[in-house]
Amino acid sequence: MATLLVKNATLLVTMDDEDHCWADGGIYVVDNRIEAIGPVADLPETAGRVIDAAGMVILPGLVNTHHHFYQTLTRNVPGTQDAVLFQWLVTLYPLWARLTPEAVYISSKIAIAELMLSGCTTSSDHTYIWPNGARLDDQIQAAQEMSFRFHAARGSMSVGESQGGLPPDSVVEDEAAILADSRRVIEQYHDADRYAMTRIVLAPCSPFSVSQDLMRESLALARSYGVHSHTHLAETRDEESYCLANFGRRPVELAEDLGWMGADVWHAHMVHPSAEEAKRLGASRTGVAHCPSSNMRLASGIAPVPGLLGAGARVGLGVDGSASNDSSHMLAEARQALLLHRVMGDPAGLTARQALRLATRGGAAVLGRDDIGALAPGMAADFIGYRLDTLGLAGGAVHDALAALVFCHPPQVDLSVINGRVRVEDGMLLDVDLPPLIARHNALARALVRGERA
Numbered sequence: 350m351a352t353l354l355v356k357n358a359t360l361l362v363t364m365d366d367e368d369h370c371w372a373d374g375g376i377y378v379v380d381n382r383i384e385a386i387g388p389v390a391d392l393p394e395t396a397g398r399v400i401d402a403a404g405m406v407i408l409p410g411l412v413n414t415h416h417h418f419y420q421t422l423t424r425n426v427p428g429t430q431d432a433v434l435f436q437w438l439v440t441l442y443p444l445w446a447r448l449t450p451e452a453v454y455i456s457s458k459i460a461i462a463e464l465m466l467s468g469c470t471t472s473s474d475h476t477y478i479w480p481n482g483a484r485l486d487d488q489i490q491a492a493q494e495m496s497f498r499f500h501a502a503r504g505s506m507s508v509g510e511s512q513g514g515l516p517p518d519s520v521v522e523d524e525a526a527i528l529a530d531s532r533r534v535i536e537q538y539h540d541a542d543r544y545a546m547t548r549i550v551l552a553p554c555s556p557f558s559v560s561q562d563l564m565r566e567s568l569a570l571a572r573s574y575g576v577h578s579h580t581h582l583a584e585t586r587d588e589e590s591y592c593l594a595n596f597g598r599r600p601v602e603l604a605e606d607l608g609w610m611g612a613d614v615w616h617a618h619m620v621h622p623s624a625e626e627a628k629r630l631g632a633s634r635t636g637v638a639h640c641p642s643s644n645m646r647l648a649s650g651i652a653p654v655p656g657l658l659g660a661g662a663r664v665g666l667g668v669d670g671s672a673s674n675d676s677s678h679m680l681a682e683a684r685q686a687l688l689l690h691r692v693m694g695d696p697a698g699l700t701a702r703q704a705l706r707l708a709t710r711g712g713a714a715v716l717g718r719d720d721i722g723a724l725a726p727g728m729a730a731d732f733i734g735y736r737l738d739t740l741g742l743a744g745g746a747v748h749d750a751l752a753a754l755v756f757c758h759p760p761q762v763d764l765s766v767i768n769g770r771v772r773v774e775d776g777m778l779l780d781v782d783l784p785p786l787i788a789r790h791n792a793l794a795r796a797l798v799r800g801e802r803a
C-alpha cells in the first residue's frame with residue numbers, strides 16, 4: 350500500500366457538491382484514491398511520501414473533453430492561419446494524409462506533455478485520420494507511458510469528395526473496417542471500472558465526412574459495449590448549410606434522427622444550436638465540449654454555454670486540436686471561456702469559478718465519470734497545484750488565489766498527481782525527457798508539411 354500526504358496548501362479547492370475550500374489544507378492518498386481530505390490538523394501526520402504544498406493552491410486536475418493530438422504537427426501552418434473551418438480542413442487533409450504511426454505516437458506525447466504541464470490530468474482525443482498504418486494503439490501507448498488518464502476516441506471518416514464529402518478520397522476508410530477496428534480497440538483496451546486510466550470512445554468525425562449509416566451503426570456498437578460516443582456538431586454556419594442541403598435537417602435535428610443524444614453522447618463545439626435545440630440537448634443530458642479558442646480562431650462563433658447549462662446539458666471545456674488553438678493549455682482554455690462569454694456585453698457572463706468548474710466537474714460529467722473532477726474521499730487522486738508567489742500572479746493571488754488562475758496570465762502547474770502518482774514536481778514533468786521529444790516532433794512536423802521523409 351503506497352501512501353502520499355500533500356499538506357499545508359495555502360488554499361485547497363475541492364469542487365465537491367458543497368464547494369468545500371480549506372486554508373492550510375491537505376490530502377491523504379492511499380494508492381490511487383483519496384482517503385482523507387481537509388484541514389491538515391485532521392489528517393494523518395505522515396505518509397510514505399510527503400509533499401509540502403505551502404504557497405500553492407491545490408485543485409482537482411483539469412479535464413479536457415476535445416482534442417486532436419496529431420495536430421500539434423501542423424500548428425500555425427501559414428496557409429491555415431486566416432481560414433474558416435472548411436478551407437482550413439481542405440488545406441490540412443493532404444498534409445495529415447502523410448501521418449505515420451511514429452508521428453501519431455510522438456505528437457500524442459507532445460500534446461499530453463503540454464496538457465499535463467497546464468494542469469490537465471485527463472483528456473479525450475479524437476483522431477479521425479489513420480493513414481499509413483497509424484492506429485489508436487499508438488496514442489494509447491503514449492498515454493500509458495506517461496501515466497496520463499486517457500479517453501481515446503476511435504475517430505473516422507468514410508465519405509470522401511467523390512461521394513459529396515469534404516475530405517479527399519485518399520484519407521477516408523471503409524465503413525466495415527472502421528467498425529471492425531472500433532470493436533477491436535474496445536475489446537482490447539476499454540476499462541469500465543472506477544479509476545480507469547484508459548477508456549475507448551467511438552467518434553465518427555462530422556456530418557460532412559461520414560455517412561448516416563456509419564453514425565447509426567457506430568452508436569449501436571458503442572451502446573452494445575457501454576462506451577460513449579463523440580462527434581463534431583453545429584460548429585459552423587457552413588456545416589449548417591451542408592446539413593440542410595444534403596439531409597434537409599439542421600445539425601442537431603440530424604443528430605436527433607440518428608439517436609445521437611443522451612447521457613452517453615457528447616458533441617464538440619455546439620456553437621449554433623437554436624434555443625429550442627439547446628433545450629432538447631439539455632433535456633436529454635447530452636454533453637457538449639466547449640472550445641472557445643478554436644471557435645474564435647476559426648471565426649466560428651460563440652457557443653451559447655449559459656443557455657446550454659441552464660437547459661441541463663453537460664458542458665465541459667476542450668482545447669480542440671492543436672491546429673486550431675494552437676495550444677494545449679487547459680487552464681488558458683478556462684480563461685478563454687471566461688473572456689468569450691463577456692465579450693458581447695455581460696461582465697459576469699461567466700465567472701472565474703464557473704470557468705474552473707467547467708474545466709473540472711464539467712469535463713468529468715461530459716466524459717461520464719464520477720470519480721474525477723472533484724476532490725473527496727473515494728475520488729481518484731488526480732489533483733494539481735500552482736505556486737502563488739510567481740511574477741504572473743503577483744498582486745492577484747493575494748486577493749483571490751483561485752480566481753487569479755484565470756484572471757491573471759494562466760500559469761503552468763508546479764505539482765500534478767494523476768491516479769496517485771506524482772507526474773509533475775517543482776514544475777518539471779517527471780520521467781519525460783522533453784528536449785529530444787520536441788526535436789523529433791519538430792523534424793516530423795517539418796517533413797509532414799514539406800512532403801519529405803523524416
Ligand SMILES: [Zn+2]
Pocket residue numbers: 415416417581617669670
Ligand atoms: Zn475538433
